[in-house]
Amino acid sequence: MLDAAVKALSQILSPPMRTILWRSIGLALVLVTVLAVGLQRLLSWLAENGETWAEAMLGPGFHATLNVLAWIISIAAGLGVVLGGIFLMPAITSLVASVFVDDVADHVEREHYPAELPGTALPLGVAIPEGAKTALLTILVYLIALPFVFVAGAGFIAFFIATAWLLGREYFELAAMRFRSPAEAKAMRKENAAIVFTAGLIIAAFVSIPIVNLATPLFGMAFMVHMHKRLSGPRPELIEQARRREVSAR
Template sequence: MLDAAVKALAQMLSPPMRSILWRSIGLALVLISVLAIGLQRLLSWLATSGESWAEAALGPGAHTPLYVLAWIVSVAAGLGIVFGAILLMPAITSLVASLFVDEIADHVEREYYPAERPGIALPFGVAMQEGIKAALLSIIVYLIALPFVFVAGAGFIAFFIATAWLLGREYFELAAMRFRPPEEAKAMRRDNAAVIFTAGLFIAAFVSIPIVNLATPLFGMAFMVHMHKRLSGSRPELIEPTRRPQASLR
């Protein structure tokens, strides 16, 4: 498993992967920006409307304290948006990964498993459906875990465990569905739940690093391609990829 993680990290900066890296980072930044701007506008509107309603109910004498309160709420909302964007990064990267799953997997398979049957590209609709489902599930799980953030750090442990489970599940199924029907891929994931959750811990650690986590789709997908191959009985060749003959060593 550690070897698979090292191979995924090493390949992320290879020339074939750089184009995907920059595109995935750009798309993630666009999604985060749109989400942040939308939330900021919504919260600002709610604060202004709430201030106007409260002033009408309490009278002109309450204008100054209500203005100060609205300002505090706006600052808190801004901080909440930043915090929320960090917590929603796994959901955003899941959505981004669904767009680049086949490009990433193709590069990994050609580099390390050239003699094996290549995977079949997922239909765009299926990939997007899986990405959206994973993103929505992430949001639901995080909302459930959010109250525990205020309990002596228990929330952060809960977030980390939830992220490991969610991202391990998402990336493994995307890798497996290139070779198996969706139901068979999900069944394989359930049969190897402990191994995949442990692998998900690597992805959760990666996505918890600010800035670096923008590259999570590349690391997570490349890592789980290796994990799926190994759980399927495949092994990467033992020779360096640049010197490797066109046959797999078993």
């Protein structure tokens, strides 16, 4: 598993991957910006309207106090958006990964498994809904775990474990679906749940590193391509198909 992680890490820095890396980072930054701006405006609107409602209830004598309180809430909301963007990075990278899944997998398979038949590209109609489901599930799990942040750091442990399970699950299934049906990919993931979760812990550690986590879609996908290959074991039929295709190409 560590060997697979090292191979994935080294490959995302290779020249063939750099174009995908920059495109992935660009899309992630766009999504983070849209999310941050949307949340900031929503929270500011709530603070302003809350101030108006409170002044109407308490009277104009509380105007200065309510104005200061609204200002403090707006600042807190801005900080909350920044922290929220950090916590929601796994959800954002899930969406990004669904867009670049085949680009990354193709590079990994060509470099490390040239003797085997490459996987079949996933239609965007399959990959993007999978990424969206994982992103929404991530947000839901984080909202459930949020209250525990204030209980001796238990929330951060819950966040980490949830991230490992969610990202391990998504990246493995995306890698497996290049060779299997969605139902078969999910069944394989369940059969190897402990190994996939342990691999997910490595991805969770990667996505926890600020700035570096923008490369999570590439690292997570490359890593799970290796894991799927190793869990699948030798597949003579893929090697034979690749040999036949090479012969016919000549």
